Amino acid sequence: MDMIWIILILSAIGLVSGILIFIVNRALPKESESLKKAQKVEACLPGYNCGACGYPGCFAYAQAVAKDKSLITKNPCTTVIQNEKMRSELEEVLDIKIDASAMNKKAVVRCYGVTTPLGDYNGINTCKAANNLLGGFKRCPYGCLGLGDCAKVCPQDAIEVDKARNVAVIDPDKCTGCGLCVNECPKNIISLVPADATIVYRCSYEPVKNIPGRERCDEGCIHCRKCFKSCEYDAIIWNNEKNIPEFDFSKCTLCGECVEACPHNRLIKFSELSHKEQQKLEKEKVNS
């Protein structure tokens, strides 16, 4: 007799809960239109949840974009801008045109990193902590500390610390220009440049600020103004206040004259930046 009751009770409760879920599903208001649109937008987003756009995750960004289309130009998701497939999908969903070339950027570390250390640093293993100790342990006050704060925040794993030179190197192919590392660097030596730029100025030293006990490294920019003079297109502007060259990438014709002119090799082409690429070339040389 017991068995029959068990079967009856079990199936009754199963049936009742099934009916209840059905009723709840019907009684509740349908999912709103904006939420459906946000889900569509989210499908086109990368889904890294890196937070570079300033929203807590891709879904929050999708909700904001679904409400206000112009946000995609005001506060673009850099990963989408760089990825052609995602960009065309998003253009279709939102029914707008996205001018990618105007927003496309990548990050550059403006340091070569060969400066000698003042001593051994055994403290907390982050650039920020090291920077709080008298501005870091390197002789150059503007030098990359090479402890990899930027590498830790990079959602693309595009940053690697070159152990030999003790400097962070950003892979221009992997970088999506989200700008997270720019805010992370305590030395402020990472900057965003247009993605089609081909030259890198790899020194941040400002000679006007004379800090006792600190000096420029042997490989640093000697501020000879040769690049400034060599440029025929006014793309290099000399900042007289700080005594450093500044670059206007909108005028740059990518001719490479300044790279040739630089006597100290501080201006280099992007293609020479990737450390891995250099290693590959060296290997090929050895093989041949």
Next chain:
Amino acid sequence: MNNLISIFILMAIVNNIVLAKFLGLCPFFGVSKKLSNALSMGLAVTLVMLIASISTTVIYNYLLVPFQVEFMRIVLYILVIASLVQMVELAIKRTNVALYNSLGIYLPLITTNCAVLGVALINSTENYTILQSTVSALGGGVGFSLVLIIMSGIREKLELSEAPESMEGLPIAFITAAMLALAFLGFRGMI
């Protein structure tokens, strides 16, 4: 009233679900890495525990006991809890998207959490009334959240402190959990 307060303290501290009954250990280690995650998980578990205990007590007292089929309660409780969580998830998703986003991942996880089932089973073994089991579920949820918050606070500090290489990460967290359980053992005999 006194009885209710003693049930609450018994469930929250003395017979703490995680550290004295050793239930729900999976979220205890899985979700206790960050304080904010621990808070949402604690909130979600408390909510589900409360609803599940009330409904299972009703079923136990008015269905299983009269028909003398108490031994079927585990099967029934799992069925009831799973469908309840489905309903709660549906309701939250449709009415409050912000809350759904913060709880979203954890709600389905709780469906088969043994802490929720454990409290429901304790309620029926102790023959609690509906009001008593409500209070006991609330105590269980508060106790679970409390331990999760304490553990996540300690683990956030542990991340920064130096441990021997072989102890880094989970091993040191296990040792910490053992010490926490020892500390909670001190509450035995309070009630």
